[in-house]
Amino acid sequence: MTGENAWSTHEAAVQRLRDSYRAIPDGSPVRLAKKTTNLFRPRASTDAPGLDVSGLTGVIEVDPVAGTADVQGMCTYEDLVEATLLHGLIPYVVPQLRTITLGGAVTGMGIEATSFRNGLPHESVLEMDVFTGAGEVITTRPGETLFDAFPNSYGSLGYATRLKIALERVPSFVELRHIRFDDATRLVEAITDIAGSPGKREYDGIRVDALDGVAFAPGEYYLTLARWTEEAGSRPSDYTGQRVYYRSIQQRERDVLTMYDYLWRWDTDWFWCSGAFGAQHPVLRRLWPRSKRRSDVYMGLLGLDRRFDIIDRLDRRKGVPLRERVVQDIEVPVERLPEFLSWFDAEIGMRPVWLCPLISTGIHRDGPGEGVGDKWPSYPLEPGRIYVNAGFWGTVPVGPGRDDAPRNRAIERKVHALGGHKSLYSEAFYDRDTFDELYHGRHLAEVKKIYDPDNRLTSLYDKAVKRR
């Protein structure tokens, strides 16, 4: 949508949003009318009219000189990256799934391999327009109450309609080193060594620009160290065809990808989860159209399973125990990672696990330099401290107690005990007091009172935890 008229097109789309708000009867709840989602908890289905955000899906303007972009709130990272890469720029953090939107990642705590040096997506937002529960558009900047409470508010304070973000200059290729560790303590030492000294950020004398890892099995851990580079050296690999990226981590020590393919390396097979649909089987993969090897396609298939209860029916027929869905991302301080992984192996037993080190900068990035600011009250990470995000997405056989979510509850307790946090995009089971303590619920409620005085928007606790 970039171009001369982009700003007026944007204003017209915001006007449609306002009109749709006015069309909702006074006092009725307000929700997004948005078709795609990367949420994993069930959403209440409703025929009630929602906010029309259909015109808020594009990039308004990229300023290659300033290294910034003005982007609409519902723009997917796929579209955003398409526009910025033309100028050799990318957002500081690009979440792995193509259809995650900028507004969704900022309000829902996105993360990626650059997070050990760039923090989380909201930490490179310079300014944001928020359509509040009161139906007003408020421009807010780092350090202001609304801005700072927004990350991890999941739309409970309002919806971002425009965000001005800082961009990072990048070359065309990414060189990867996959390093194996047999021992989680050694893995932690390497993460701490790379991430712990901001001036260094190297391993064996080679710069590290992005860092993530996979725990394949107890005693089999990999870190993938990525270096931005202008020289491919050899022909870049392509994992959108027959080969599957996550397997390459175990199979080769070095690799090269284009920057574009690196950013979407996890989307093609939804990390490893496409295997559940047969998409990694050599025969089926050949038949599976390349354009349909994408996370949103698998998400759609999963929706069908939920709707028709397919897996449960098959399990019952086979007489195998009912499975509990365990789809979560958590993070623990890096030094507690070995304890978490060995507990996880013993109690949950699900593998692989994605690992992503992160350090909240706790500051607001001001273009290429860095400004000052505060921490983020709704998701209190200690700035400067190394955490490791662990992501696991699958099911575990548990039997008849499945509906009480025993494994999910155990994970919540363990993460809490280790001084960590859990993302809220999936199911959560906290009681109100624990939830308010972990996510500063009281502060969020105070901010909500200011920007959503009539309580038109669903509260964070009601969205994330309460079953409807």
Ligand SMILES: Cc1cc2nc3c(=O)[nH]c(=O)nc-3n(C[C@H](O)[C@H](O)[C@H](O)COP(=O)(O)OP(=O)(O)OC[C@H]3O[C@@H](n4cnc5c(N)ncnc54)[C@H](O)[C@@H]3O)c2cc1C
């Ligand atoms: C299986 C799975 C794996 C995931 N893996 C990753 C990952 O690897 N990396 C990562 O970064 N994240 C990951 N996520 C989490 C994802 O970033 C968050 O769920 C994010 O909020 C999704 O954004 P979305 O644009 O799809 O928003 P939606 O799913 O449409 O909405 C998410 C929530 O954000 C609110 N919202 C949406 N748009 C806005 C807006 N413009 N302003 C304010 N609120 C808004 C909605 O009301 C809703 O409560 C994963 C999620 C799942 C289910």
